Amino acid sequence: xxxxxxxxxxxxxxxxxxxxxxxxxxxxxxxxxxxxxxxxxxxxxxxxxxxxxxxxxxxxxxxxxxxxxxxxxxxxxxxxxxxxxxxxxxxxxxxxxxxxxxxxxxxxxxxxxxxxxxxxxxxxxxxxxxxxxxxxxxxxxxxxxxxxxxxxxxxxxxxxxxxxxxxxxxxxxxxxxxxxxxxxxxxxxxxxxxxxxxxxxxxxxxxxxxxxxxxxxxxxxxxxxxxxxxxxxxxxxxxxxxxxxxxxxxxxxxxxxxxxxxxxxxxxxxxxxxxxxxxxxxxxxxxxxxxxxxxxxxxxxxxxxxxxxxxxxxxxxxx
Numbered sequence: 001x002x003x004x005x006x007x008x009x010x011x012x013x014x015x016x017x018x019x020x021x022x023x024x025x026x027x028x029x030x031x032x033x034x035x036x037x038x039x040x041x042x043x044x045x046x047x048x049x050x051x052x053x054x055x056x057x058x059x060x061x062x063x064x065x066x067x068x069x070x071x072x073x074x075x076x077x078x079x080x081x082x083x084x085x086x087x088x089x090x091x092x093x094x095x096x097x098x099x100x101x102x103x104x105x106x107x108x109x110x111x112x113x114x115x116x117x118x119x120x121x122x123x124x125x126x127x128x129x130x131x132x133x134x135x136x137x138x139x140x141x142x143x144x145x146x147x148x149x150x151x152x153x154x155x156x157x158x159x160x161x162x163x164x165x166x167x168x169x170x171x172x173x174x175x176x177x178x179x180x181x182x183x184x185x186x187x188x189x190x191x192x193x194x195x196x197x198x199x200x201x202x203x204x205x206x207x208x209x210x211x212x213x214x215x216x217x218x219x220x221x222x223x224x225x226x227x228x229x230x231x232x233x234x235x236x237x238x239x240x241x242x243x244x245x246x247x248x249x250x251x252x253x254x255x256x257x258x259x260x261x262x263x264x265x266x267x268x269x270x271x272x273x274x275x276x277x278x279x280x281x282x283x284x285x286x287x288x289x290x291x292x293x294x295x296x297x298x299x300x301x302x303x304x305x306x307x308x309x310x311x312x313x314x315x316x317x318x319x
Contacts, residue, residue: 022180022229029179030074033225037067038086038158041093045146052139054104061097064090069221073190083161089154096145102256103135109257113281122274124281127264183226184316190219191312194303201300204293206255213248216241216303223315234315240302247299251292258285 018032044060071087110128114121145151194215200208220241223234261282265275302308 017225020179020226020228022178024179026177026179026182029226030070034067034070035158035162037063037070038162041067041090042155042158045151052100052142054108057097057101057104057142061094061101064094064097065217066221068094069218070225073186073218073222083157085153085157086161089150089157092150093145093154096142100135100138100142102260103131103138105253106257106260107131107135109253109285110261110281113284114277117277117280120276120280122277124277126273127261127278127281130264131260179226179229183222183229187219187222187312187316190215190222194219198300198304201297204296209248209251213245213252216244216248220245230315231317233311236311237308237315240308244299244303247292247296251289251296254285254289254292258282258289261285 018036020029020032040063041060044056044063068087068090071090107128110124110131114124114128117124194212197208197212197215204212220238223230223238223241227234227238261278265278265282268275
């Protein structure tokens with residue numbers, strides 16, 4: 001099984017996130033959430049020189065993704081001519097962070113398999129060593145990116161956005177509507193988008209799994225960002241969405257390990273290096289992925305249950 005390292009932290013906004021009340025205008029709530037995440041990104045990336053531990057990389061990537069989610073899900077509240085550079089910078093930072101995050105995951109999965117493997121392990125230690133070297137290189141590249149002019153440009157854009165009152169507001173009249181009048185319909189819309197994926201659940205392909213994870217995270221973030229304005233029933237919905245996201249994340253990591261191991265074998269094809277251990281690792285990841293696909297409906301079932309729909313209805317009725 002894929003270990004549960006610090007590579008996948010909680011998706012919910014931490015307790016220090018801005019307090020959002022039902023009476024707050026929706027555009028101001030969105031701005032407050034985005035500014036919080038932009039400041040958190042800079043706080044994490046400005047850490048000590050030892051920056052690069054798995055939990056730090058996970059925290060940084062999850063925060064970047066959360067900030068990008070705000071733009072994707074609530075971007076109609078922003079004037080793209082005013083804040084266009086911020087989503088672009090966040091996308092660049094996500095691409096710069098992912099290689100190190102993935103190499104952490106690959107190494108941990110291979111080491112976990114090596115510790116519990118029965119039989120041949122030949123070649124697996126060499127592959128782990130190769131990934132470890134690449135991980136060191138990826139860390140150096142990430143540190144260079146965080147010290148680059150482009151990162152400084154991101155910091156300046158984020159600071160300007162935070163300090164400029166009403167910066168980015170789009171459609172000022174409509175944007176002034178209170179949160180209580182907007183958030184229920186947005187949450188139900190996200191839920192319906194998630195339910196549209198149900199028909200292909202019996203034979204999930206890669207694209208479906210990515211879309212399911214994206215839509216589930218979108219709904220999760222809506223509930224988490226506005227938890228203070230929603231009823232206590234929202235917590236039950238968050239728990240179910242978190243369980244589905246965790247399962248989909250581990251399923252994705254198993255597929256990534258299988259793919260990268262195959263690439264490693266292909267790169268060394270024709271050499272006399274032993275490969276039995278790597279082939280067994282690939283087989284184990286293939287089996288694990290197929291088993292997780294079979295169990296996917298179990299994690300999906302709570303999201304379409306009467307209880308989930310009732311809890312969701314109670315949560316959005318609270319504001």
